[in-house]
Amino acid sequence: MKTLNNEELKNINGGISFGLLALLGGAITFIIGILDGLTRPLKCR
Numbered sequence: 001m002k003t004l005n006n007e008e009l010k011n012i013n014g015g016i017s018f019g020l021l022a023l024l025g026g027a028i029t030f031i032i033g034i035l036d037g038l039t040r041p042l043k044c045r
Helices: 006-010 018-039
Strands: none
16 A cells, blocks of 8 residues: 655545535425425414
């Protein structure tokens, strides 16, 4: 196995970043909430 130096470590690309996954999860949750509100409107208590 090859040991990488700092410059080689900085140049590694690949994978999906955590921020992108969080943004995608938030958008999906928001859309599901809107659809749930439209299909099952509940009165405020």
